[in-house]
Amino acid sequence: MTKKILIILLMLISVSSSFAQKKLTIVVDGMKSANSTLLIGLYNSDSTFLKTPVWSDAVKVAGESQEITTVLPEGTYAISLFEDVNGNYKLDTGAMGIPVEKFGFSNNVRGQMGVPTFEQCKFILKDDQVVRIHLMEIKIPGQN
Template sequence: MRRAGCILGLVFIAPAAQAATLTIRAEGVASAQGMIYAGICDTSFDERTCPYRDREAARLGTVELRIRNVKPGSYSIAVFHDTNGNGKLDRNILGLPSEPYGFSNDVGRRGPPNFDAARIVVREPSTTIVIPVR
């Protein structure tokens, strides 16, 4: 019985798995139509490389998305305002976004977003990032 108590004691003193809450403040939302989507990506802006995603109903002004249990580390974040509710970022005939969007560190305003320039660090217990949506 003493041995079981020792093992149980080790379980209780083992460190908790590292996890953080990431709060994304999408600022400048121009309407309450549709949804705000966010992808928290670790290797590229390809949606398949975004281990964390969230969405929230659009509201005029600022929309906060809270993603819990994010493994601390470096990520790049993409946000877009799906104004027509079709679940994707619409593009014009030239392939440019026709719905409001933004990236961490406000990259991608004058050309394709640079993934490395968009990197932010998520730390425990929480990290907040502001992303202008234009």
């Protein structure tokens, strides 16, 4: 084998490994209603976090727990999701913009007086991985 062919083969191997696909399984629990929809957004940078997902899905809730699987390139990601109970495909909020529907983030992060950051929610997908998210809700006294 000539040196030139060997170099080309090494370049091809390095390029193909940079596009390695990994299976991401998202397990969500704490759903409220079997008639709701789980809306999921997956983000790969701080500048796109909660704005432009690289992958999204809307999944009909089948019970208190739900498992969603996708295949993605290796990389750094953050997940944001919520349970849309009334079918309007948006996170409903009440007084002072506080969510009235259950929501969650990767790493089960809770924001301090607001939404958590990409940095707090991020995880590195380098092998097939399971991410577990427990939905949370904010209870305000006197509100249903």
